[in-house]
Amino acid sequence: MSVRVLIVDDQEPFRLAARMVVDVTDGFEVVGE
Numbered sequence: 001m002s003v004r005v006l007i008v009d010d011q012e013p014f015r016l017a018a019r020m021v022v023d024v025t026d027g028f029e030v031v032g033e
Contacts, residue, residue, distance in 0.1 A: 002029040 022028045
């Protein structure tokens, strides 16, 4: 089972960076932005 992550920020560069970190971290999954 993975930890589901919702990324919320008004700055696209931060959202992209956060998504990249979550994508390469085992056990985490982005479920929405």
